[in-house]
Amino acid sequence: MFKIILKITEMAQNYVKQVLRDRDVAVDATLGNGNDTIFLSGLVPEGRVYSFEIQRECVKKFKKEIEIKGIRNIEVINDGHENMDLYIKESPKAIMFNLGYLPGGYKNVITRPETTIAALKKGLKMLSPGGIITIAVYRGHEGGEEEGNAVLDFINGLDPKIYNAMVIKYVNRKGMAPFLIVIEKNCSVGGDKYNNPDLL
Ligand SMILES: C[S@@+](CC[C@H](N)C(=O)[O-])C[C@H]1O[C@@H](n2cnc3c(N)ncnc32)[C@H](O)[C@@H]1O
Incomplete structure (x- = not known):
């Protein structure tokens, strides 16, 4: 059945699909089982996907999976997304975050506010003009609400001359429903402004 309001992970993919082209660079900040990474890989057949994960078992399992499938445009990195600038030299067109636990x-390996915000700052700086960051925020677990609030506080402070940011949330669900944040870097941002971290 055709539906407009989907799971936040599906809505995130729908936004990303609209901006990515064959040769673009994309980032999955939270590999996990690799659903978003596989999705991104299919959208940039002549480009590159960088995928970060701190859990070695996930990385090992996923590397084996892409080797078997013969997928060659993915670089899986066993390090935190807060270090993405050490590995990526290009400007990504899309960066996907899927917060919480796998x-x-x-369930005790979760994304944390400090490292998530550090990664967002780096991601926003590196993001190509016209590119987007999606953040699927889950709050039901311990620490999830705190992380969600920290991310919202950070997003609220972004300069509207450089970024458009929106939150998509279910308003008629009980409890700690997940929500989606989409941030777009304006196409007109370039040159010194684009590289100036003070503008973040
Ligand atoms: C909600 S899961 C991601 C699910 C994934 N998108 C998928 O398709 O299966 C969050 C993942 O982030 C990972 N993680 C936690 N902190 C991280 C960090 N600093 N850098 C990269 N990954 C991290 C966790 O180990 C976990 O696998």
Whole structure:
């Protein structure tokens, strides 16, 4: 059945699909089982996907999976997304974050506000003009609400001359429903302004 209001992960992918072209660079900041990474890989057949994950088992499993499938445009990095600037020299057109813990995995390995914000700052600086960052925020677990609030505070402070940011949330769900943040870097941003971290 055709639906407009989807899961936030599906809505995130729908936004990303609209900006990515064959040769673009994309980032999955939270590999997990690799759903977003595989999705991104298909959208940039002649480009590159950088994918970050701190859990070594996830990285190992996923590397084996892409080797078997013969997928060659993905670079899987066993390091935190807060270090993305050490690995990526290009300007990504899309960066996807999926916060919280890995469903079916260790519930005590979660994304944390300090590292998430550090990664967002770096991601925004590196993002290509016209590019987007999507952040799927889950709040039901311990620490999830705190992280969600920290991310919202950070997003609220972004300069509207450089970024457009919006939150998509379910308003008629009980409890700590997940929500989606989409940030777009304006196409007109370039030159010194684009590289000036003080403008973040
Ligand atoms: C909600 S899951 C991601 C799910 C994933 N998008 C998928 O398709 O399966 C969050 C993941 O972020 C990872 N993670 C936590 N802190 C991280 C960090 N600083 N850098 C990179 N990954 C991190 C966790 O280990 C976990 O696998």
